[in-house]
Amino acid sequence: MADIQANGLARRTLVALVENKPGVLARIASLFRRRGINIASLAVGASEQKDLSRMTFVAEGDPSTVGHIAKHLEKLIEVVDVADISDNNVVWRELAMVRVRATQDSRPRVIQLANIFRVSIVDVGAETVTMEITGDTDKIDSMITLMEEFGVEQVMRTGRVAMLRSALSPGGEDGAYSKTLAGNIIAREGLESGSV
Amino acid sequence: MIKTGGQIVCDALVREGVKVIFGLPGGAILPLYSTLGSYPELRHVLVRHEEGACLAADGYARASGDVGVCMATSGPGATNLITGLATAMMDSVPLVAITGQVGRAAIGSDAFQETDITGATLPVTKHNYLVMDTRDLAATIKEAFHIARTGRPGPVLIDIPRDVQAGEIKFDEAEWDKPVSLRGYNPPTVGDVDDVAAAAKLINEAEKPVILAGHGVIISRAYEELRELAENAQIPVVTTMLGISAFPEDHVLSAGFPGMHGMAYASLALDQADLIVNIGARFDDRITGDTKRFATNAKKIHIDIDPAEIHKNIKVEAPVTGDVRHVLGQLNPLVANTTHPVWIQHIEQLKADHPSLRIRETDELLGQHVVKAISDATKGDALVVSGVGQHQMWAAQHYQFKNANSWFSSGGAGTMGYEVPAAMGAQIAHPEKEVWTFAGDGGIQMTLSEFATIAENNLPVKIAILNNDMLGMITQWQDMVFDKNFYANSYTGNPDFVKLADAYGIKGIRVTNQDALEGAILEARAHPGPVVIDFVIYADENVYPMIPSGQSVEQLIEENL
Ligand SMILES: Cc1ncc(C[n+]2csc(CCOP(=O)(O)OP(=O)(O)O)c2C)c(N)n1
Numbered sequence A: 001m002a003d004i005q006a007n008g009l010a011r012r013t014l015v016a017l018v019e020n021k022p023g024v025l026a027r028i029a030s031l032f033r034r035r036g037i038n039i040a041s042l043a044v045g046a047s048e049q050k051d052l053s054r055m056t057f058v059a060e061g062d063p064s065t066v067g068h069i070a071k072h073l074e075k076l077i078e079v080v081d082v083a084d085i086s087d088n089n090v091v092w093r094e095l096a097m098v099r100v101r102a103t104q105d106s107r108p109r110v111i112q113l114a115n116i117f118r119v120s121i122v123d124v125g126a127e128t129v130t131m132e133i134t135g136d137t138d139k140i141d142s143m144i145t146l147m148e149e150f151g152v153e154q155v156m157r158t159g160r161v162a163m164l165r166s167a168l169s170p171g172g173e174d175g176a177y178s179k180t181l182a183g184n185i186i187a188r189e190g191l192e193s194g195s196v
Numbered sequence B: 001m002i003k004t005g006g007q008i009v010c011d012a013l014v015r016e017g018v019k020v021i022f023g024l025p026g027g028a029i030l031p032l033y034s035t036l037g038s039y040p041e042l043r044h045v046l047v048r049h050e051e052g053a054c055l056a057a058d059g060y061a062r063a064s065g066d067v068g069v070c071m072a073t074s075g076p077g078a079t080n081l082i083t084g085l086a087t088a089m090m091d092s093v094p095l096v097a098i099t100g101q102v103g104r105a106a107i108g109s110d111a112f113q114e115t116d117i118t119g120a121t122l123p124v125t126k127h128n129y130l131v132m133d134t135r136d137l138a139a140t141i142k143e144a145f146h147i148a149r150t151g152r153p154g155p156v157l158i159d160i161p162r163d164v165q166a167g168e169i170k171f172d173e174a175e176w177d178k179p180v181s182l183r184g185y186n187p188p189t190v191g192d193v194d195d196v197a198a199a200a201k202l203i204n205e206a207e208k209p210v211i212l213a214g215h216g217v218i219i220s221r222a223y224e225e226l227r228e229l230a231e232n233a234q235i236p237v238v239t240t241m242l243g244i245s246a247f248p249e250d251h252v253l254s255a256g257f258p259g260m261h262g263m264a265y266a267s268l269a270l271d272q273a274d275l276i277v278n279i280g281a282r283f284d285d286r287i288t289g290d291t292k293r294f295a296t297n298a299k300k301i302h303i304d305i306d307p308a309e310i311h312k313n314i315k316v317e318a319p320v321t322g323d324v325r326h327v328l329g330q331l332n333p334l335v336a337n338t339t340h341p342v343w344i345q346h347i348e349q350l351k352a353d354h355p356s357l358r359i360r361e362t363d364e365l366l367g368q369h370v371v372k373a374i375s376d377a378t379k380g381d382a383l384v385v386s387g388v389g390q391h392q393m394w395a396a397q398h399y400q401f402k403n404a405n406s407w408f409s410s411g412g413a414g415t416m417g418y419e420v421p422a423a424m425g426a427q428i429a430h431p432e433k434e435v436w437t438f439a440g441d442g443g444i445q446m447t448l449s450e451f452a453t454i455a456e457n458n459l460p461v462k463i464a465i466l467n468n469d470m471l472g473m474i475t476q477w478q479d480m481v482f483d484k485n486f487y488a489n490s491y492t493g494n495p496d497f498v499k500l501a502d503a504y505g506i507k508g509i510r511v512t513n514q515d516a517l518e519g520a521i522l523e524a525r526a527h528p529g530p531v532v533i534d535f536v537i538y539a540d541e542n543v544y545p546m547i548p549s550g551q552s553v554e555q556l557i558e559e560n561l
């Protein structure tokens, strides 16, 4: 998941456990903005621990900065734990709701394709159907592309949620967070601030 | 016992050991100020501008090693603190800033003097709080001081709505005994044993090692440990500009400071070393220049309390996260008692071949002459503060610092206007010590309203203005980097600084030539109160050596030779 894209930007996936207090998201957003990182997707929800929320980010930016962002996040007082899981063995899912035009004529084919992709139809209107797609980003992307032929009216995506895979044997260790990120880290270049 | 929010704040400050508060009141913080007067153990220094309060608290914190405290009202009072907070943030200075806020009911309504100061200061504070309940005050203030002073120190802001200050609650004194517990905040202290061993191995194998000592050495007061390492393994020491005074400059192993306006021999030493032991510095761009060409011959050890600094600018072979003093305590016993005679001899040769501190022959009065004369007169024993610009670089270069933690300058932020308020803070921290501040005629005009505070409190600060009637460093850049395209660089309307001092009841002296230098310094030192000396210096002078921004030692310019 730590891919360098055609535009030279890197994407990394981070999971953070944060205090569920007002303003926490603003602090995190401020940090990303200040370090020049784009939040490509963000999913937030309650965790198994009281007062703590878990966030999954997909961060996008200059490879050196994105590789370092977990360490900057860790410094925020209200971030209890953070891991860059881009290079780990994780399961991740995203959910999308897609409203597609489905007229009398096209409806059977839309439903047929939905079935093939194991996508459920959650709402049916006179001229449209709304489907719920769960899966990895590729699956959602392909489904949306397939539906373009019929007319995609609205897309709503949750952003990725990710979790480390469990151990395969009882008593074994769950997929560990990479302890040191040194391997991912590329030091900055061109630091010239040009300031007096 | 029934207590008001204001009383809880004052009690908390006393318990945190606060002795001085720099501040200026306004409507939203008046409930707190109405209590402050009944706490004689808290000395309040009334400033003339809140930026002065924050920068004075910064100078106080650096000089004393304690948390500096400033206060301001909501809205413009609070926003006036921001430059000071940014200054402290960049240089890891422990501060607690307390601001008043409009009443809770008015928050979010664009009420008179309402500014979202916690929002505005997110990027320039280590942490900040908006306290919405009087019952949370005690714990919040305790937490704030803990965060400000531990780990990598920094400024923490506490915004308190006026009705939270005025609110009365039944207060249980047992509140104070509750320990601070922050799940997400566990700054490292001790270095990982394997990491320390790896660092020791590199040191023991090195033939041309150099120590790069940063502000971290000063913050953790690791002077003795640093000295032990340097002497035991005979390693030359260069400091960053903020690391100046971490190591005595009259020590044989002292090799100056490297970087943009550092000594050529210090930059060359880093470039030629086979090992750099970075202790509490952050490989800032003023030191590294072009990171791709920085010290390419050297392996690097980086000891830092902030894990986010490791590999940030420069990828290193041996990182150690931890408090510098602790880590050096772990490291020193593993380092072999040895020496590097050839290398040390080579450094001496570099010093001889590149006499960066030599002042060119001239009858003019140069900034360098002024600094040198004050350094000689005070025997390197003063506490020295500076503004930002050419005079700052001359001060850093030509004052010979003998004592630990005796140099206070805005390094990371480069805040013009630091010189007067920070000197005020340093003097209040050390009333018995001689404080000199080197000021620019530009920078001093940003905060000279604090002359009044200095006069009012009779603080015997000696203010040396290196007056070139211009923004000297801007002129230098326009000269060297912008093809002599001079614009907006000269100050033709400067005031008469001697008369200005006089207007504040401060002794003023003017010096226009080399001959008058010694006498004026003597006179200023003999005067028991504050003194402003207007040193009218030769203006057409650049600071050398210089490595232009983003370049490397290959582009080092040494025009003074
Ligand atoms: C608040 C602020 N504004 C602008 C600058 C940019 N700047 C850096 S040095 C300098 C000139 C400083 O002039 P002066 O205080 O007279 O010092 P000199 O260089 O002449 O010694 C300026 C404008 C700055 N560092 N800080």
Ligand SMILES: [Mg+2]
Residues within 6 Å of the ligand: B389, B440, B441, B442, B466, B467, B468, B469, B470, B471, B472
């Ligand atoms: Mg000037």
